[in-house]
Amino acid sequence: MGRRALRRPDPAVDLSAHLKTFDELPSPWDAAALFGRVASLEVEVGCGKGLFMRTAAARYPDVNFLGIEVSRKYARFSAAALVARGLDNAVMVAGDALRVLDELLPDASVAAVHVYFPDPWWKKRHKKRRVMRESLVRDIQRALWPGGSLHFWTDVEEYFQTTLELIAEVSTLQGPLQVAETPAEHDMAYRTHFERRTRLDEQPVYRAEFRREE
Ligand SMILES: C[S@@+](CC[C@H](N)C(=O)[O-])C[C@H]1O[C@@H](n2cnc3c(N)ncnc32)[C@H](O)[C@@H]1O
Numbered sequence: 230m231g232r233r234a235l236r237r238p239d240p241a242v243d244l245s246a247h248l249k250t251f252d253e254l255p256s257p258w259d260a261a262a263l264f265g266r267v268a269s270l271e272v273e274v275g276c277g278k279g280l281f282m283r284t285a286a287a288r289y290p291d292v293n294f295l296g297i298e299v300s301r302k303y304a305r306f307s308a309a310a311l312v313a314r315g316l317d318n319a320v321m322v323a324g325d326a327l328r329v330l331d332e333l334l335p336d337a338s339v340a341a342v343h344v345y346f347p348d349p350w351w352k353k354r355h356k357k358r359r360v361m362r363e364s365l366v367r368d369i370q371r372a373l374w375p376g377g378s379l380h381f382w383t384d385v386e387e388y389f390q391t392t393l394e395l396i397a398e399v400s401t402l403q404g405p406l407q408v409a410e411t412p413a414e415h416d417m418a419y420r421t422h423f424e425r426r427t428r429l430d431e432q433p434v435y436r437a438e439f440r441r442e443e
């Protein structure tokens with residue numbers, strides 16, 4: 230996904246507490262066992278290089294963060310960044326977010342789901358590969374607890390509009406709530422690497438937030 234080659238994490242660093250495969254996750258789901266504590270849980274779908282995971286985990290130490298990234302290389306990179314910063318409230322899954330939400334996350338177990346800049350799959354015949362599809366929207370609604378939120382940002386206006394229509398059609402999530410753009414106070418003060426890239430290219434970012442009804 231990135232323009233630059235990814236730095237390889239030091240193989241001597243122990244990632245075992247911060248990087249899991251699907252089969253290593255507790256089944257049935259047990260967030261307290263995975264994180265070693267009970268806390269509210271936020272989930273990111275498609276973390277890329279993991280900027281959101283590390284900044285959010287550092288900023289909200291009382292929240293547990295589960296990042297799901299299908300590319301093992303990026304999941305490892307993101308996990309290594311968590312280890313380097315001593316962030317024990319965040320765990321990466323190298324796996325398919327569709328499967329984690331469908332098969333593992335129980336009803337009303339998640340405070341927020343974050344989906345930032347999902348792959349657009351531009352070609353018409355590839356659009357069915359998009360992660361924001363009916364099954365995921367239904368799983369997000371089911372997994373969010375009442376009052377929980379879905380954050381969806383993209384740089385692709387057509388993906389944004391299609392997803393807003395899909396959410397309205399197949400869920401009762403309330404929104405879209407307006408999300409204002411905040412000024413970047415420093416070079417990495419962006420929600421994700423793709424937000425950084427898009428804004429430095431002076432392209433628009435489409436942002437929406439939805440809430441599960443109380
Ligand atoms: C365009 S990148 C955006 C990365 C990051 N969210 C950002 O904004 O910088 C999309 C990421 O989603 C990942 N991805 C795509 N499908 C996925 C799935 N089903 N489960 C987990 N990750 C997925 C890709 O491997 C890629 O890293």
